[in-house]
Amino acid sequence: MADLLSRPGNRRARLREMLDAGEPVLAPGAYDALSARLVEQAGFDVVYMTGFGTTAGLLGRPDVGLLGGAEMAAHAARLTDAVDLPVIADADTGYGNPMNVIRTIRDYERAGVAALHLEDQVAPKRCGHLAGKQVVPAGEMAAKIRAAVDARTDPDLLIIARTDAAAVDGLDAALDRARRFADAGADLLFVEAPTSEADIEKVAEALRGHRLVFNWAEGGRTPPLSRDRLAELGFALVLFPVGTLLAATAGMVELLARLRADGTPAALLDRLGGLDAFAGLVGIGEIRELEERYRAERA
Template sequence: MGDLLSQPGNRRARLRALLDAGEPVLAPGAYDALSARLVEQAGFDVVYMTGFGTTAGLLGRPDVGLLGGAEMAAHAGRLADAVDLPLIADADTGYGNPINVIRTIRDYERAGVAALHLEDQVMPKRCGHLAGKQVVPAGEMTAKIRAAVDARTDPDMLIIARTDAAAVDGLDAAIDRARRFADAGADLLFVEAPTSEAHIERVASELSGHRLVFNWAEGGRTPALSRERLAELGFALVLFPVGTLLAATAGMTELLARLRADGSPAAMLERLGGLDAFAELAGIGEIRQLEDAYRNDEKG
């Protein structure tokens, strides 16, 4: 677990090893440090910082490019500090031109991110499963990928190149862009929001030989495929970006409706658990151990 004094080791090398193992790596989304800890406690090997969830959690707004690079990098640092897992993070468009991308990569590296994805949308961007997207010219995005690769100081840091061109210019254009991004040095390719299983199969077939990302966006535009089917198609990394956010929102909505109706949450307390149980989940045991360890020094 991500204890206060833990030494997580080389999480970037661990992520590379997981991707080399030959099975799809499952990366549940986390929108804050607590949800990241819950992903780790559930036994997953990787956690994903969702841009959609980060925007919802920090601003209470939809993912339409309202957060800047410094805010996103700072948030990534909080998640990375909370867990020992490799963290994959949304870096949106890189927040500008190739020069801005250089700073973004360095900021995310310092935050402890193991991998990040950059997308080819026009700023301000929007969630890949919302309508109204626009993409920059392919050459402009290729330059950003080259800048990202050049900017990383740790060769184990993974650069994921995402294209949203399928919804704008068609699947052929998206696949062509993905190839160009691979030639520019991207470690993984991410064709966002294919809308049919046939399109998913085409992406997997035509980009065979590259490490591919599948965005299992809960309730999004892409059909839901099983882990076994994704393994057959050769996808290396599977993101589940917003399930934790949607589950938390549904739970809070239910609680507030009950509180409004009854005047108290008493009817739900058994399901909610108590403060003591939550404090244990959040790591109060570790805090007590550290307090005991340092108490004698304080007395001296």
């Protein structure tokens, strides 16, 4: 768990080493700093900043392109401050043309992320598992990937190229785009929302030799595969984008329903824990140690 004086090592280099180790890297989603800390405390090695969850958490709205690049980069900085883990962040479409992508890369790099993904949707974009997507021409997206690669100042920052073309133009078109994005310099390839295990296998076979991302979107359009099966297929990174958000939402709905029905949440207190336990979870012990260390001397 990160503390206020921590100086984490090179998280970008650590992520590259994990991805090269030959086993899928599991990246649970976090929609705020608290959920990122919980991912770290659960023992995971990587945290994923979900755009879907960020939009829901900050705005209480669906993921349809309502947040801008500066808001997303600022949110990424809050997550990287909260944990010592490498943070992989959703950067949507890069928020414009290649000039905007250059700024996005530099903002996210300053925010401390270890990796980010850019997608080929038309702006305003929408969640990759929602209907109604459109994609930009492949050449336009390839230019944005080239701009992203050129804009990074740390060569360890990973650029992930995501294509949403499978739902628009078919899987073969998506695979062609992925290859083109690899030629443009992308470090990992992310074919979003295949809808059958056969399609997932086709992605893995067609793009063998590249580091691949699998989006294990909880309740989404892609069938759930086991970690062992994903390892067999050669996926390097597995995202679990919204499980923490869905679990937290279900818990809050239950609590509020009980409060509404009973007038108090007393029936759930044994499951909620207490304020002291929660304060410990978010680092009150660390704060007390720092208060003691820097206690003002009496004159």
